Amino acid sequence: MSSFTLDDRARISIELAITARSKDEPRLRRQEESLRGLGMTGAEIDAARRGTSFDARTSLVVAFAVAQRDGDIATIGTLRERMRRAGIGSEIIGQIEEIVRREDRAPCGLTDAGA
Numbered sequence: 038m039s040s041f042t043l044d045d046r047a048r049i050s051i052e053l054a055i056t057a058r059s060k061d062e063p064r065l066r067r068q069e070e071s072l073r074g075l076g077m078t079g080a081e082i083d084a085a086r087r088g089t090s091f092d093a094r095t096s097l098v099v100a101f102a103v104a105q106r107d108g109d110i111a112t113i114g115t116l117r118e119r120m121r122r123a124g125i126g127s128e129i130i131g132q133i134e135e136i137v138r139r140e141d142r143a144p145c146g147l148t149d150a151g152a
Contacts, residue, residue, distance in 0.1 A: 041125045050085035051102040057086045105137040
């Protein structure tokens with residue numbers, strides 16, 4: 038069983054990372070405000086926006102979500118294995134994949150680079 042859980046900080050970090058190219062400024066501001074409300078610093082929020090984290094396991098799950106969003110099959114496979122070795126179970130991996138699927142269906146006004 039994994040000791041890692043997708044808490045609010047991890048979930049919103051994932052959402053911020055996969056929607057960072059969005060033109061939906063109010064949504065991006067809400068995500069940032071939520072993270073600040075959870076005690077994250079500006080540097081931690083900037084890291085999430087870039088698809089990483091200062092926490093090793095959170096960095097893996099955020100990078101995995103970005104790779105899922107981008108359809109980067111090679112990186113997905115590599116990160117999936119690294120997550121398993123880090124104690125992040127298949128249930129968490131499935132939750133991350135669902136977050137990405139949900140965001141893919143949400144109208145968020147991605148730029149041409151993100152489409």
